[in-house]
Amino acid sequence: MFEYMDYNIAPWGHEIVIYFFLIGAAGMTFVYAAAPVVFGNVFGGAAKSMEPFQRVGLIASLVLLAICGPLLIVDLGQPARFLYPILYFHWTSPLSWGSLFLPLFGLCIVGFYYGSIKDNQGLMRWTGILGSLLALSMPLYTGLDLMVNQTRELWSNPTIPLLFVILSMSSGTAVVAVIQLLRGQLDQRAAEFLHAFLYLSLAVTFALFLAEWVVLNYGTGEKQQAWEIINQQFAFKYWGMTFLIGILAPLVLVAIPKLGRDPKILTLAAVLSAVGAYSFREVLIYAGQLTQINF
Amino acid sequence: MPVGLQTEPSLGVPGKKRWAMVVDLRRCIGCMACVCADKAEYDVPLGVWRTTVKVKDTGHYPNTKRHFMPRLCNHCDNPPCVRNCPTQATYKHEDGFVLQRYERCISCRTCIAACPYNARHVLPKNRDRVKIGGVVDKCTFCNHRVEKGLAPACVQTCLGRSRIFGDLNDPNSEVSRLVARHKTVVLKPDKGTRPQVYYIKPDRAQTEQVFSAPQSYAARSDAQAFYQRNRGSKFFSGVL
Numbered sequence: 001m002f003e004y005m006d007y008n009i010a011p012w013g014h015e016i017v018i019y020f021f022l023i024g025a026a027g028m029t030f031v032y033a034a035a036p037v038v039f040g041n042v043f044g045g046a047a048k049s050m051e052p053f054q055r056v057g058l059i060a061s062l063v064l065l066a067i068c069g070p071l072l073i074v075d076l077g078q079p080a081r082f083l084y085p086i087l088y089f090h091w092t093s094p095l096s097w098g099s100l101f102l103p104l105f106g107l108c109i110v111g112f113y114y115g116s117i118k119d120n121q122g123l124m125r126w127t128g129i130l131g132s133l134l135a136l137s138m139p140l141y142t143g144l145d146l147m148v149n150q151t152r153e154l155w156s157n158p159t160i161p162l163l164f165v166i167l168s169m170s171s172g173t174a175v176v177a178v179i180q181l182l183r184g185q186l187d188q189r190a191a192e193f194l195h196a197f198l199y200l201s202l203a204v205t206f207a208l209f210l211a212e213w214v215v216l217n218y219g220t221g222e223k224q225q226a227w228e229i230i231n232q233q234f235a236f237k238y239w240g241m242t243f244l245i246g247i248l249a250p251l252v253l254v255a256i257p258k259l260g261r262d263p264k265i266l267t268l269a270a271v272l273s274a275v276g277a278y279s280f281r282e283v284l285i286y287a288g289q290l291t292q293i294n295f
Numbered sequence: 296m297p298v299g300l301q302t303e304p305s306l307g308v309p310g311k312k313r314w315a316m317v318v319d320l321r322r323c324i325g326c327m328a329c330v331c332a333d334k335a336e337y338d339v340p341l342g343v344w345r346t347t348v349k350v351k352d353t354g355h356y357p358n359t360k361r362h363f364m365p366r367l368c369n370h371c372d373n374p375p376c377v378r379n380c381p382t383q384a385t386y387k388h389e390d391g392f393v394l395q396r397y398e399r400c401i402s403c404r405t406c407i408a409a410c411p412y413n414a415r416h417v418l419p420k421n422r423d424r425v426k427i428g429g430v431v432d433k434c435t436f437c438n439h440r441v442e443k444g445l446a447p448a449c450v451q452t453c454l455g456r457s458r459i460f461g462d463l464n465d466p467n468s469e470v471s472r473l474v475a476r477h478k479t480v481v482l483k484p485d486k487g488t489r490p491q492v493y494y495i496k497p498d499r500a501q502t503e504q505v506f507s508a509p510q511s512y513a514a515r516s517d518a519q520a521f522y523q524r525n526r527g528s529k530f531f532s533g534v535l
């Protein structure tokens with residue numbers, strides 16, 4: 001009985017995994033919606049292809065935020081104290097920063113929406129730039145939340161925040177592609193634009209997946225232990241859902257020149273990559289907690 | 296001086312106390328009296344512990360040995376749980392105790408993730424007598440007793456005198472003398488936490504994470520039950 005200390009069950013469950021996924025998707029959806037205003041004529045005005053997505057994108061990211069904000073609060077043991085990380089701000093804790101940036105991000109979405117209704121370009125530009133930075137900080141802080149645990153070696157790795165930002169690029173692209181396809185507005189220009197981002201995010205995810213493999217196999221005892229846990233308990237999620245379905249399949253789809261830019265195929269690839277983005281995070285979050293339970 | 300984001304140290308700082316524990320494993324008989332004393336002192340609910348005695352079987356019949364290892368919060372001199380807490384609900388007292396402000400804790404479990412020693416747990420929400428619940432709790436080195444000149448409950452009750460408590464900054468204290476004279480180890484020193492529970496003569500199977508996986512049949516079935524019960528979605532929802 002005492003060989004396993006029962007009370008140290010991994011503390012972060014599916015609520016946190018879903019939150020990490022949705023907040024990343026919300027952030028990137030906003031970045032896409034604000035892109036025409038923020039980037040304007042940069043890259044030959046490619047971002048302008050997102051103009052029809054602007055309003056609906058803002059609503060989509062607000063809805064995502066409205067789901068995952070309360071989810072995070074409900075996950076707390078003391079939901080009524082959800083403002084404490086701001087009131088008793090602790091600057092060395094990424095969670096405090098995240099709690100501060102989250103409502104500010106929400107405010108930027110609302111401000112941007114208000115600006116677009118009033119056609120106030122100045123307001124849109126400022127809330128767009130600030131909101132995009134805050135949107136990026138969302139997956140970044142969730143990754144940092146894991147990374148700062150220097151005693152959990154699967155997490156304590158500078159690629160984790162970067163990986164989470166990249167994964168949110170995939171899931172955000174999936175949100176945009178699905179919405180625009182359903183609205184019949186995923187034209188060639190928009191598909192071209194999304195294709196570039198999806199290709200980039202999948203390629204980087206692939207590289208980071210390989211990096212993870214190397215780090216865990218060439219790593220310390222705890223890293224090897226993490227690798228064992230991943231392969232024993234999460235083999236299907238890691239190799240099947242994450243690698244085959246979530247990285248390799250969509251990467252092949254977007255890499256085929258003509259096929260990859262076809263709106264329907266692109267949307268399919270984006271959705272697959274979002275599945276991978278979810279399960280990659282899930283495996284990392286759970287397995288990272290399990291390495292120590294028998295210590 | 297603390298380096299970077301390290302917590303203000305207490306160990307070796309003149310004018311401060313540095314409360315610490317020495318556990319002499321040669322003397323521990325695995326009676327679990329310390330676990331009971333702790334349960335009684337704090338009305339610790341079923342299913343969670345502030346301190347445990349880890350049992351470890353090694354070898355094969357007839358060459359076997361059963362090892363005992365009391366475990367508790369190490370009251371680290373550089374505690375990662377404190378650094379990562381978003382509300383400063385967990386903090387380090389200048390005399391070395393790492394304590395909880397229950398009225399401030401939001402039970403985000405960041406500190407549980409940060410602690411490399413599994414020393415923290417979540418208290419259930421509805422408790423009969425003690426009303427503190429729905430927050431994270433841990434061993435306090437019995438600071439309420441120590442400040443009144445008493446030994447921690449587990450130390451007082453330890454019938455093998457395996458647990459010894461005192462001020463490591465005082466060169467004449469029993470803990471200082473034990474640490475000076477014996478070969479002691481702390482758990483996971485490589486994690487940079489500067490733990491303040493010192494073990495005399497532990498077995499390698501107890502201190503090394505990778506090798507400390509259970510070996511006995513009973514332990515294996517325990518482990519299987521643990522994994523089956525605590526996979527994924529049931530992790531937290533089952534606790535509160």
Ligand code: SF4
Binds near residue numbers: 375376393415
């Ligand atoms: S043992 Fe864990 S809970 Fe105790 S001070 Fe160290 S890190 Fe914090």
Ligand code: SF4
Binds near residue numbers: 384403405406431
């Ligand atoms: S659970 Fe409580 S003590 Fe632990 S990090 Fe969160 S607020 Fe701090």
